[in-house]
Amino acid sequence: MARQGCEEVISTASTMSKQLSEQEMEDADGTTPVDVVFGPVDKNNVQRLRELNLQLFPVRYNLAFYxxxxxxxxxxAQIGE
Structure with a gap:
């Protein structure tokens, strides 16, 4: 019974999201979609990776890791830009 209820909720959410245009979705959550391009981690952007890791993860990586x-x-290893 509970599984059927979950499936109905998922189906309804899927249908609703398909009905919303991109503009409506943007307005619904107050954000604008962004294109993310992934590229290699190199000496020019490794500091950015380190800063992201410090903000996002509870684990602190040492300099040898980077x-x-x-x-x-x-x-x-890739990083999004």
């Missing part, structure tokens, strides 16, 4: 990230194989 040195390893910069020297990692292509595609291993």
């Amino acid at each position: 040195k390893e990230v910069v020297s990692s194989p292509p595609g291993y």
Whole structure:
């Protein structure tokens, strides 16, 4: 019974989101969609990665971690811009 109720809620939410235009969705939550482009972490943006990690995660990574990230194989570590 509970599963059926969840499925109905999900189905209804899905239908409603399809009915909203992009403009209506923007107004609904007060934000504007942004395009994010991912690129490699390098010596020019590793500090930005470090700052993001400090703000977002409860774990503190040491400097050796960031040195390893910069020297990692292509595609291993990426950051959004």
